[in-house]
Amino acid sequence: MMDAFIPKYARLGEGFSKRDKLAAQEVKPLHGGKRAAGPAAWLSDLIELRKVVILCSFCRAKFNPRQFGYRRVFVPDATGKSDGYTVNGTCDWCKGETANLSGGTAFQPEELYKLSSIDPQEQRRNARLKAKSLGTWQFLQKRKYENV
Amino acid sequence: MFEAGHLYGGAGIYKRFPVRASIAVVGIPIISVTDTVGVGPGTTTSYADAVGLGKDTVTYSTTQTDLDNPGEDANIGAQGTIYGLDAGKVVTVSTRDDLELKARVSGSSTAGVSLTLLINTAASAGGTTISDADVGTSDMTGGVVWCTKGNNIGLARPIVTHNSAADFVTTVPFPRAIAVGDEFLFVPYNVFGTGASAIDGHGNIQATSNIAEADGSIATGTGGAVMVTQLELNGRADTFVRFMLADHILKVITS
Numbered sequence: 001m002m003d004a005f006i007p008k009y010a011r012l013g014e015g016f017s018k019r020d021k022l023a024a025q026e027v028k029p030l031h032g033g034k035r036a037a038g039p040a041a042w043l044s045d046l047i048e049l050r051k052v053v054i055l056c057s058f059c060r061a062k063f064n065p066r067q068f069g070y071r072r073v074f075v076p077d078a079t080g081k082s083d084g085y086t087v088n089g090t091c092d093w094c095k096g097e098t099a100n101l102s103g104g105t106a107f108q109p110e111e112l113y114k115l116s117s118i119d120p121q122e123q124r125r126n127a128r129l130k131a132k133s134l135g136t137w138q139f140l141q142k143r144k145y146e147n148v
Numbered sequence: 149m150f151e152a153g154h155l156y157g158g159a160g161i162y163k164r165f166p167v168r169a170s171i172a173v174v175g176i177p178i179i180s181v182t183d184t185v186g187v188g189p190g191t192t193t194s195y196a197d198a199v200g201l202g203k204d205t206v207t208y209s210t211t212q213t214d215l216d217n218p219g220e221d222a223n224i225g226a227q228g229t230i231y232g233l234d235a236g237k238v239v240t241v242s243t244r245d246d247l248e249l250k251a252r253v254s255g256s257s258t259a260g261v262s263l264t265l266l267i268n269t270a271a272s273a274g275g276t277t278i279s280d281a282d283v284g285t286s287d288m289t290g291g292v293v294w295c296t297k298g299n300n301i302g303l304a305r306p307i308v309t310h311n312s313a314a315d316f317v318t319t320v321p322f323p324r325a326i327a328v329g330d331e332f333l334f335v336p337y338n339v340f341g342t343g344a345s346a347i348d349g350h351g352n353i354q355a356t357s358n359i360a361e362a363d364g365s366i367a368t369g370t371g372g373a374v375m376v377t378q379l380e381l382n383g384r385a386d387t388f389v390r391f392m393l394a395d396h397i398l399k400v401i402t403s
Binding site for chain 1: 154
């Protein structure tokens, strides 16, 4: 039998204290504190001013909209080319054109969302309510046309 | 006003523009103006040289502000314009020229007012005349009237004749007789037209005083240049008009 001593940090996942492990799981703040016109400063300013934020598919993962009271912008797409949540522009983090970066997503502050964007869930809810409230005659007509 | 989609489908395109006036309301047409400072909000009667639909607000100022101040950091040259823009001086705009806007129709020049309700006062066996003094004096010829209570509920007809403060007359009759007490609503918009007198429900929408809704009480053919694409005819408080901005900077050359 041989004793083996594993020094701290020698191998990944071994030798770490509980504090080290918790620290590793900590969510890093989006804003790193640097405000010299870097991407974090620009983005934090947009959020502070409650402006729309546009992010490419790669930078989107760094942004938690709920943390800042934002939500994804939905624009209905009748052709089905996009899922409705795609908005292109210049990425507010990496400055890339989102059309070349697998498509972008726009985020709008919750309090402004309903003033200029359509809520797909509300649309669905209203459509279901309308369908439920149809009279017998209207329901039969609807069924008739749907079956044609 | 809302982004209701794009006529030719696909994703929206957002750009940021420098402003030459404060934009206090989200969801209004943003227009170019006759100076080189920036864009500004549309007016109740004009969306000429539109750049699109505004998605956020901004306070205009000509006071110099250092970039170190909160809300003034810059993202030099990265916003799809030739300018280096700082966050406090720009507005985000949904800028595709085939953007369909959707506006609630208000019953007056103030946003949030219900549409005028017509309660028919004289029976029309032929189904062509809706009588009520509440049809008003603003010319609605070229608009649309639809039934919300009575034998013809859910059916709409173009308004062909408007006898001031007396009645609306349609050419193609409603399928059933119009009885006294039947209820109707109307809007000064239509999905077709030439722009000529009495065929002018297609090309103009006047906004309410806050520019966020459509004023359904004014005469047809009044207001900013648009192309009406669809009418969502519902009740007094939830009727909408969908339209595109006719005079868009990506669409027409105006000078």
